[in-house]
Amino acid sequence: MRTRATGRMAAVLGAVGMAAAATAQQPFTKGTVFVLEHAGWDSMMSDPKDRALADALALVPARIRELSREVPDMPPEAPGLINMALGALSRPTVLTIAYDGENPAGGLFGYGVGLSFRMPDQAAATDMHSTITGMLRHEGVRLKSGAGTRFAGMDDLQTPVALLSMGPTQADGGWRYQAVFGTLQSAEAGLASLPASPEGMRPMFRVRLDLAGLSPAKDLVMGFAGNNPEMTEVFASLEEMGLLGASAIKASYQAGFTKDESASVLVVEGAKARAGALGMADRALTKDEMAAVPADVTSVYLARAGESGFGTILDGLARQESAKEQLEQGLSEIKDQTGIDVRADVLDALGGAIGYYMSDATGGGGMGSTVLMLGVRDHARFAATMSKVASLANAMGDQLPIGPGYIRLAAWKDGGADLWTLRFPGLPVPMEVTFALTPNWLLMSPTPQGALAAARQATGKGDKGMMSNAAIASRFPDAKGLVSLSYADTPRTMASGYLLLSMLGSAVSNAVRSPTDPNRDPGLVIPPFNELRKGARSSVSYTYWRGDDQVTESRSDRSTLAAACSTLGSAGWLIPLVAAGAAVGTAQERGMVDLGRPIDAGTLTRAAALALPGASRERAALLVLSRQGWAVEPTTWALLQQRP
Numbered sequence: 327m328r329t330r331a332t333g334r335m336a337a338v339l340g341a342v343g344m345a346a347a348a349t350a351q352q353p354f355t356k357g358t359v360f361v362l363e364h365a366g367w368d369s370m371m372s373d374p375k376d377r378a379l380a381d382a383l384a385l386v387p388a389r390i391r392e393l394s395r396e397v398p399d400m401p402p403e404a405p406g407l408i409n410m411a412l413g414a415l416s417r418p419t420v421l422t423i424a425y426d427g428e429n430p431a432g433g434l435f436g437y438g439v440g441l442s443f444r445m446p447d448q449a450a451a452t453d454m455h456s457t458i459t460g461m462l463r464h465e466g467v468r469l470k471s472g473a474g475t476r477f478a479g480m481d482d483l484q485t486p487v488a489l490l491s492m493g494p495t496q497a498d499g500g501w502r503y504q505a506v507f508g509t510l511q512s513a514e515a516g517l518a519s520l521p522a523s524p525e526g527m528r529p530m531f532r533v534r535l536d537l538a539g540l541s542p543a544k545d546l547v548m549g550f551a552g553n554n555p556e557m558t559e560v561f562a563s564l565e566e567m568g569l570l571g572a573s574a575i576k577a578s579y580q581a582g583f584t585k586d587e588s589a590s591v592l593v594v595e596g597a598k599a600r601a602g603a604l605g606m607a608d609r610a611l612t613k614d615e616m617a618a619v620p621a622d623v624t625s626v627y628l629a630r631a632g633e634s635g636f637g638t639i640l641d642g643l644a645r646q647e648s649a650k651e652q653l654e655q656g657l658s659e660i661k662d663q664t665g666i667d668v669r670a671d672v673l674d675a676l677g678g679a680i681g682y683y684m685s686d687a688t689g690g691g692g693m694g695s696t697v698l699m700l701g702v703r704d705h706a707r708f709a710a711t712m713s714k715v716a717s718l719a720n721a722m723g724d725q726l727p728i729g730p731g732y733i734r735l736a737a738w739k740d741g742g743a744d745l746w747t748l749r750f751p752g753l754p755v756p757m758e759v760t761f762a763l764t765p766n767w768l769l770m771s772p773t774p775q776g777a778l779a780a781a782r783q784a785t786g787k788g789d790k791g792m793m794s795n796a797a798i799a800s801r802f803p804d805a806k807g808l809v810s811l812s813y814a815d816t817p818r819t820m821a822s823g824y825l826l827l828s829m830l831g832s833a834v835s836n837a838v839r840s841p842t843d844p845n846r847d848p849g850l851v852i853p854p855f856n857e858l859r860k861g862a863r864s865s866v867s868y869t870y871w872r873g874d875d876q877v878t879e880s881r882s883d884r885s886t887l888a889a890a891c892s893t894l895g896s897a898g899w900l901i902p903l904v905a906a907g908a909a910v911g912t913a914q915e916r917g918m919v920d921l922g923r924p925i926d927a928g929t930l931t932r933a934a935a936l937a938l939p940g941a942s943r944e945r946a947a948l949l950v951l952s953r954q955g956w957a958v959e960p961t962t963w964a965l966l967q968q969r970p
Contacts (some may be wrong), residue, residue, distance in 0.1 A: 359539030367855030382848035422516035433488035438510025450492030537574035568600035610807030617791030629810030632677035823894030
């Protein structure tokens, strides 16, 4: 009897499973692909600390109206059009992309795009429509109005691929200006698919994405491409990752404000089944991994990653057969020349966790205290790899024109940690980047002191770790296994970011001031530092699994400026580096700098004057210039070889 009951239960469960699988694999024939709703830019700056910035931005239209008198050849109607566009985008907006393969009446192959702007009143909506249609008619575009149009009160424009409808409309007691392109029943049709907001949160942004809705577009592309084999392979790989196909993942995101802070929630639905293909960790961070970060941390990001090693990075690069052959050839050449198997000796030897942090213990809490972290899966193998790398680096350093011994990757030890420091014996170079290898971590710091402190923390010789700090631990949930986390001590990091933030504030203030009207002055856009920092809350973000869904929650200070100041303090030092790189690239494109040209004698002499004194100064200059990508003119090189 028990056997018969078990058999019936198995049959029922099997039928349910087959039905569920069939349902999950049904093709996407109709529904919302993407929808975004935002509550208007003014509501993004509702905190009193941000009020001055909001007031300054409100002066932008007046400044734009002046530009027609200042910018030569600017069409007189341009300022009005720019202000109209900015005004529409700053208001509450809904953007919808949907698909209806059952009744593609509007064209666009069944897809439709809807855009809806909330307007202050009917007059504003009507004025906007008059301006747009007037421009179109001036260009000879024929619009259909009145009876027979798709939506009452809108005008229709038939394009080669789809029908475009636009105009003012009234809904829910308010006026909107809407545009619908292609097959879509309503510009705000996607609102019903948006997620409900958590209790106590007033949403500013809500987004919903259903990647299954891209499958019809994929079929269209494949049809036009004639079932190209390479494209078929790419699409198959995207389906494997859950980014295409009938069972593709869905995601929703919303951000807004609670009573005392800003908050956001990202949910990736059905991600569990695709976790491996997407590189998502399915195990939580351990207490030991979190304890590797000091308790006095000012900024940290830590995540599970690469559970089976980072060799999957190569697998992702070699999805196509042609790319795989080139990659394997390159890896084989590296192994022949160095004796290092990149996959086995490096990528597969690392994994498990990844992160970075800044702390007082590793250098005062600022940029100089940064520590990069990579989990180690095979300590013995990676230690041997680092020894090979050090030997190779030192051999290469000895071959540089400056001469042997000036550049060394020196090995040293501290307890159970192996360390390697990039040194410049005999040269006053203010840099000693250091790597530290512990049983569970590979650590890197810009200073040997930082690497040493990080290694001691990672081997249990520091403090009890970040979660022993009550101010940090209280910002994270207790009951959820976290697969990633980030934290920033906003009051601390704001000190490093305030100068850059105040400079950006000055840029805004100067941009909206009038060169002819002294009465239009926004004053101080950024509050004094102590006022901005007062009561600032730390920023946290954490990711965990909720059934088959991956959830990421974030919280930070309610003030947009305070949060931005903290972000600039944590990572703003990268901005000048990026800007400098972009400037060099632009200069090279415009012919102002040619990093590939040979060095002539005059250039070398001028560079030598800035290099080290003594007989080796020209060699030092050559090293500096070669680091910048300069080639060496053969005659100059021969002369250098003859010098002491």
